[in-house]
Each structure stands twice: as structure tokens, then as C-alpha cells.
Amino acid sequence: xxxxxxxxxxxxxxHVSASDRGLTLADGAFETMPVIDGTVFRLDRHLARLARxxxxxxxxxxxxxxDWIVTAxxxxxxxxxxxxxxxxxxxxxxxxxxxxxxxxxxxxLAPMPQFPAATYDPGLSVHVASGRxxxxxxxxxxxxxxYTDAVAAMIEANRAGFDExxxxxxxxxxxxxxxSNLFAWTGRELLTPPTACGALPGITRGAVxxxxxxxxxxxxxxxxxxxxxxxxxxxxxxxxxxxxxxxxRVAHASIGRGAPGPVTDLISTAYRRLVNDECxx
Amino acid sequence: xxxxxxxxxxxxxxHVSASDRGLTLADGAFETMPVIDGTVFRLDRHLARLARxxxxxxxxxxxxxxDWIVTAxxxxxxxxxxxxxxxxxxxxxxxxxxxxxxxxxxxxLAPMPQFPAATYDPGLSVHVASGRxxxxxxxxxxxxxxYTDAVAAMIEANRAGFDExxxxxxxxxxxxxxxSNLFAWTGRELLTPPTACGALPGITRGAVxxxxxxxxxxxxxxxxxxxxxxxxxxxxxxxxxxxxxxxxRVAHASIGRGAPGPVTDLISTAYRRLVNDECxx
Numbered sequence: 065x066x067x068x069x070x071x072x073x074x075x076x077x078x079h080v081s082a083s084d085r086g087l088t089l090a091d092g093a094f095e096t097m098p099v100i101d102g103t104v105f106r107l108d109r110h111l112a113r114l115a116r117x118x119x120x121x122x123x124x125x126x127x128x129x130x131d132w133i134v135t136a137x138x139x140x141x142x143x144x145x146x147x148x149x150x151x152x153x154x155x156x157x158x159x160x161x162x163x164x165x166x167x168x169x170x171x172x173l174a175p176m177p178q179f180p181a182a183t184y185d186p187g188l189s190v191h192v193a194s195g196r197x198x199x200x201x202x203x204x205x206x207x208x209x210x211y212t213d214a215v216a217a218m219i220e221a222n223r224a225g226f227d228e229x230x231x232x233x234x235x236x237x238x239x240x241x242x243x244s245n246l247f248a249w250t251g252r253e254l255l256t257p258p259t260a261c262g263a264l265p266g267i268t269r270g271a272v273x274x275x276x277x278x279x280x281x282x283x284x285x286x287x288x289x290x291x292x293x294x295x296x297x298x299x300x301x302x303x304x305x306x307x308x309x310x311x312x313r314v315a316h317a318s319i320g321r322g323a324p325g326p327v328t329d330l331i332s333t334a335y336r337r338l339v340n341d342e343c344x345x
Numbered sequence: 346x347x348x349x350x351x352x353x354x355x356x357x358x359x360h361v362s363a364s365d366r367g368l369t370l371a372d373g374a375f376e377t378m379p380v381i382d383g384t385v386f387r388l389d390r391h392l393a394r395l396a397r398x399x400x401x402x403x404x405x406x407x408x409x410x411x412d413w414i415v416t417a418x419x420x421x422x423x424x425x426x427x428x429x430x431x432x433x434x435x436x437x438x439x440x441x442x443x444x445x446x447x448x449x450x451x452x453x454l455a456p457m458p459q460f461p462a463a464t465y466d467p468g469l470s471v472h473v474a475s476g477r478x479x480x481x482x483x484x485x486x487x488x489x490x491x492y493t494d495a496v497a498a499m500i501e502a503n504r505a506g507f508d509e510x511x512x513x514x515x516x517x518x519x520x521x522x523x524x525s526n527l528f529a530w531t532g533r534e535l536l537t538p539p540t541a542c543g544a545l546p547g548i549t550r551g552a553v554x555x556x557x558x559x560x561x562x563x564x565x566x567x568x569x570x571x572x573x574x575x576x577x578x579x580x581x582x583x584x585x586x587x588x589x590x591x592x593x594r595v596a597h598a599s600i601g602r603g604a605p606g607p608v609t610d611l612i613s614t615a616y617r618r619l620v621n622d623e624c625x626x
């Protein structure tokens with residue numbers, strides 16, 4: 065028996081069962097991808113990352129998932145965002161995954177969100193979250209449904225007047241932002257935290273490492289602390305929907321000149337070109 | 346537009362929207378409680394813990410929630426389990442919590458699960474999870490929807506042939522099991538990890554501390570390592586539905602005699618009496 069908002073509910077609805085383990089236990093994973101004129105940017109890499117999460121959670125990947133994604137996206141015009149969520153499916157109580165039905169797959173296509181130029185163009189202000197990323201979790205580096213800590217960090221950041229939240233790992237290294245990877249340009253090297261610091265292996269992050277290599281910018285995955293970040297010349301965040309987002313300040317310290325710098329601009333321009341080239345070819 | 350398992354969906358269903366942030370971001374919290382003959386055991390303490398989680402997540406507690414719980418449970422006969430889930434509600438994409446609708450409350454009442462005597466009576470075998478509990482999370486000690494790591498630990502434990510999974514915190518202290526608190530009887534003291542080690546402040550855990558105090562058993566919340574656990578005379582897990590579950594072994598080492606001991610039995614009997622007395626008075 066299920067009640068929702070005080071009303072007794074029955075039967076199957078067109079949405080997700082209230083007994084779906086994706087809802088009750090965050091027992092699932094997801095991917096968010098840009099879609100340009102009907103083509104998903106780097107779909108294979110997103111599906112490979114999703115497959116790794118499903119393997120760790122012992123959720124069988126639905127055989128038709130790729131077909132469903134293609135059907136949902138192929139006639140979409142312009143810039144859209146696609147989210148694919150896979151949960152273990154509907155089950156009774158308890159934590160053990162036995163007894164769940166077939167996995168639930170939710171494919172949601174929406175217009176690309178607008179990122180306000182007034183916030184993004186001058187560079188983001190970034191709060192250092194009081195909570196830490198757990199680089200020692202079995203699910204570290206996997207895009208599971210467990211985004212509660214990221215939501216809590218964004219609430220904390222917004223209350224303190226910041227645009228974004230940056231997590232340190234439990235050892236004190238920079239890890240990643242609430243749903244973005246971090247890059248820091250020291251003047252000599254472009255650094256990004258390794259997955260060993262709890263960072264997600266972002267698809268945009270991977271593209272930035274490729275772009276840097278192609279442009280002769282030395283880029284390395286290496287652990288670094290807040291001291292290094294605060295001393296760097298430029299910093300930016302990367303994510304699939306937002307692309308490259310410059311950072312103007314962290315806590316109350318400016319990063320470099322406190323405005324987007326030339327390396328960030330170069331990477332940003334090259335990334336937009338890459339997405340367009342791959343999706344419109 | 347939403348597709349589920351390949352079929353395009355429309356409108357509101359009797360279940361939870363596929364855009365509910367409880368599903369998409371584990372943006373919510375829950376409580377699981379025993380109900381005996383229509384009375385929820387220690388409902389006030391469960392609701393107080395739920396309120397703390399909702400405060401951290403800045404989700405407004407629905408004013409009618411307690412009334413809905415009473416309506417759902419008051420005529421339930423025998424032993425039932427009640428789960429109350431509160432999410433931020435339905436929203437568009439993005440992590441920032443602004444723009445979400447009213448919170449979603451799911452109240453689910455089910456027969457009390459059966460815990461097989463063949464597993465529980467001789468004492469559980471407990472695997473030490475390879476992943477760690479994050480005692481440095483803002484949500485540590487809160488019962489949010491983010492149970493992904495607990496599910497992954499149970500999968501790991503079951504594959505290795507164990508009944509349960511025990512988490513260490515990132516500093517190496519014993520924290521808690523997948524969804525239970527840990528107690529260890531050293532022969533002189535009954536130890537349980539403090540919430541500073543990432544343990545949830547369990548309602549059953551609290552009842553056990555009361556019972557021990559009343560029975561003249563010295564009980565303390567103190568950090569301890571695996572060495573201490575492996576040397577103790579008895580150990581048990583506590584949770585709202587399962588009550589007191591003796592531990593027979595951890596990894597491949599027996600705890601004490603490898604069978605439920607007298608302190609565990611005393612606490613277990615007293616706990617069952619306490620639940621019955623409070624619910625049937």
C-alpha cells in the first residue's frame with residue numbers, strides 16, 4: 065500500500081513506481097549529455113561510463129537502451145540535453161538487491177538549459193564545501209544517483225553567496241565541484257585532480273585533456289591542494305551541459321586576475337568547435 | 346518529454362514523477378519504523394531525525410506529514426514496517442534546488458519482513474566493505490536517500506559469501522553496517538561508534554544505550570578499530586526492523602565463541618520487551 069502526499073495510490077502509473085530502488089535507495093546511475101541536431105556528443109563514452117557504474121552495482125544493462133536513446137534523440141533539432149537514468153527497478157523493502165524486477169530506464173530530453181551570461185561570462189565564484197568527497201567509496205568515480213551531498217553543497221554555497229561549490233577529498237586535495245571537474249592553469253601546466261581524489265572521469269574533462277595535448281599545453285592529472293589552486297593563474301570547471309565555465313574566485317580569493325584568462329578562452333573556444341564538429345559532421 | 350523503458354510517457358501518474366529529485370538526485374531523506382498494532386515505535390524520534398535531514402537539505406517539512414502517518418498506520422494490526430520518504434519534489438534539470446515544487450511524501454506500509462532464523466539465530470557473518478563511510482560528509486549521520494554505497498557493499502558481501510557488510514570510516518575506525526549500527530562487548534564495556542565515525546544515530550541504537558544503562562552495563566560511544574572488534578567477546582547490529590542481530594564472525598575471524606552471547610541475549614530480550622511495552626501500552 066502506498067500513500068503519496070496523503071492520498072492512497074494504486075496500480076502502475078506512467079511515471080516511476082514509488083517502490084523503485086532508484087528512488088528508495090539511489091540504487092542506479094545516470095548520464096547527462098548534450099545533443100546537437102540529433103547527435104549525442106560522445107555517446108559511446110557516456111555509455112561506457114554508465115556501464116562501469118552498472119557493473120559495480122550489478123545491474124544488468126538493458127539491451128535496447130542504445131536504440132531507445134537513438135529513437136528519442138535522432139529527430140531533435142538544435143541544442144538539447146539528454147539524461148539517461150538506469151535504476152535496479154522495483155523491489156520490496158531491504159537493502160539486498162535480490163528480488164528486484166527489470167531495470168528501469170528513464171530517458172529524458174529537454175531543451176539545453178540556459179546558463180546566464182551575467183554569471184558565467186565574468187567567471188564563477190566558488191565556495192569550498194564544508195563536507196568532503198569520499199575518494200575511498202566503492203562508487204567514487206561513478207555517476208550514481210547519490211547526488212545528495214552535491215545538492216547540500218550547492219545549498220551551502222548559494223547561502224554564502226557563491227555560484228558553485230568545490231569539494232576537497234578526505235585527504236585535503238582538490239577533488240571536483242558539485243557536478244563539474246576542476247582544471248587549474250599554473251602558468252606552466254594545466255592540472256586536473258585524478259580520479260584517485262574522488263573526481264568523476266568527466267567526458268568534457270577528457271575532451272579538454274585531448275584539446276590541451278593537441279594545442280601543446282602540458283596537461284596532467286595530479287593531486288593538488290587548495291594552496292596550489294589559489295596561486296594559479298586561471299581555473300575553470302567542465303561539465304557536459306555547461307561546457308567550460310571559468311572561475312573568477314575561490315572562497316574570497318581571486319584566481320589570477322579574477323577574470324577568464326587566455327588559456328581558459330582557448331580551451332573554451334576549441335571545446336565548442338569540437339562539439340560542433342563531432343555532432344554536425 | 347519522458348521515455349520509460351522505451352515508451353514515451355505523458356502526464357501525472359499515481360506513482361512518483363520521473364522528474365522527482367528524490368529519483369534524479371537522491372535529494373531527500375527517509376525513515377523506516379516498526380509498527381505494532383497500529384502504534385509506531387518511537388515515532389517522535391524518527392520524525393526528529395527526519396527533520397534534521399530535511400533542515401540540512403533545506404526541504405520544508407510537510408505540515409500534514411504526521412497526520413498522514415497516523416492515518417496510514419492507526420488501524421494496522423500486528424507487526425508492520427512503515428517507510429516515510431520525503432523528497433524535494435519535482436523539478437527541471439540542474440543541481441540547484443530552486444524551482445522545485447512541493448515536497449513529495451511517500452508513506453508505505455508493508456508486513457514486517459521475515460528475517461530467516463537460519464541466518465539470524467546463529468549470528469551473522471560480516472564482511473568488511475572495501476569502500477569507506479565518509480564521516481566528513483555534510484550528510485553524515487543523516488538518513489538521506491543516498492544508499493548506493495550501502496547497496497554496493499551488500500553486493501560485495503553477498504558475493505564473498507557473507508550476510509552483512511561493515512564499513513570503516515576514512516580514518517580506519519569501525520563505523521556501521523550497511524543499514525545497522527554496530528555494538529561490541531569487550532567483557533567490560535559495551536562500545537558503539539560515535540556519529541563522528543559516520544554512524545547514523547539509530548533509534549534502536551539509542552534504545553540499546555538506554556537498556557544498557559538501566560541494566561548496569563557500562564555503555565559508551567567511542568571510536569574503535571577493527572582490532573578491538575576482533576578481540577571482543579560479543580558483537581551485534583541494531584536496526585529498526587531487524588532489532589538486535591548477533592554477529593558470529595567478522596571477515597574470517599570468530600567474534601568471541603562465534604555464537605550469540607549472554608549480553609547480546611539480555612539486550613535482545615529487553616529490546617523486544619521495550620518495543621512491545623511502548624507500543625501496546
